[in-house]
Every structure is written in C-alpha cells, then in structure tokens.
Amino acid sequence: MEINNKFKIIHLKTTHSTNRDCVELGKEGKRNIIVVSDIQTKGKGRLDRFWYSNYGGLYFSILLDIKDINVEQINFIVSLSIVDTLKNYLTKDFGTVGRQKPKVFRIKFPNDIIVKNNSSIGYKKISGILGEINLNYGFVVVGIGININNSIDAEINNIATSLKEIGEKEFNKQDILNEFIINFNKYNKLTEKDILNKYKEYSATIGEKVKIITPNNEIIGIVQDIDFNGLYLKTEDNIVKNISVGDCIHLRNNNK
C-alpha cells in the first residue's frame, strides 16, 4: 500500500486523549504528527461529551500547522476521508452479497459518520471527529474515533455501532489508518467545489427534518443545503436560517 506520508506516527498503548497529546506537542512547536492510541482513558467527544475508547477501536489525532490547511474545510475533508475508507471495506468484505444487507455510510451534520439502519432513530454512529484550533500557537488538531473491533458500551448501543458488528468479523486497524491517510491526502488536493459536492453526495442531513440544539435555543426545520458556513434550515414560518454550530437531531420523517 503506497502512503505518501508526511506524517510521523506515534503509537501509544494507552493515553488520556490523543487530542490532548497533540495539543501538548503543538505547543512544543511540533507539526505533522499523528498520535494513535489503543485505548484512551479520557477520550473527548464534541460538546464536552465522553468518547468511549476501549480496546479494539481506532483512536487517533492529527496535528497540523494552521498555515498548511483550510480551517473551514478540514472537518469536511476528514469526514469524507473516513467515509471513503470505510466504504472500501464495505465493498471488499461485506458488500451486498450473501445474507448481509447492504449498509451505507453517510455524514450526519456536522461530521458524524453514521450507518443507516432500522433502529429507533434510523441510524447508528460509527465514527466522530473533534477539531481543536489553537490560534496562539498556530496549529489545528483533528481527533478521530472509529469503532472498529471494540465492543459498544451497553449505554450507547442503541445509537452506536462498530465495523465488527456490521461486518461480523475483526478488521485490521493499521490498514484502516493507512487507507485513511491516503484518502486524507487525496481530499486535501481537491478544489473547494469538489469537496462540497462530495460532502453533499454523502450527506444524510440534506433534505431531512431536523432539530438543532444550540447553547441558547432549539430550532426545527427542513435542511435545504449545507456549505462551509453550516446548514440552511427552512423553519415552519418559511424562513431560511444559516446555523453553523449545534447538535443536530434527525427527526423521523414518516413520508420517507
């Protein structure tokens, strides 16, 4: 497998959080490092949530110089790279043949990777991304958690799944990380327009009725479009609002 790897990879058996490790390295002036850990004792999720990080999952963070990337686009690029990586396993290992039903990886706004299914909410999350920016030191850390061979905690198994659960076998985490890096390098070379078009193709959120929860309020509406400024929500009073942050909950749409 050819990896054009400008990244130094640091592999740990355990750590608090690979994002935290990268932040420390970033403050020391280091750049282009990937920290990967077999487990994390304080895995951080979005909105200050806990990220379950038991053995078998793929937990890693990328430390980048702010000058080398487009901050607006980085989360889009990372989510696309994850979908393309996982999609590859779907075709290769458990496509539409046999008793396994076809599964589709999609991006739920802003950057959760989900698998559509028949659960009560209609999908389960397989991967999440946590971006952190440090303007003083001029770096960005993008942390990625992908449920691969790890068991899913009972507390979240109605909303989360793993590649093992879907594929009914174990997968090679190192291969998955290598393929992710190849895809990440590929998407970094695409134009803004191509990134956006691909994101829209993989979006599970465009066209959906959603509830957005921001620190100050909740808004319900139909998602008209998504771009680097966030999503465009048509509310019940027919006003289109641009929302860039918040928790996005897909409401079941029985007409679909």
Ligand code: BTN
């Ligand atoms: C989310 O809430 O969806 C984002 C989850 C991000 C988890 C990853 S695992 C590797 C990296 N280190 C962390 O502490 N968090 C990110």
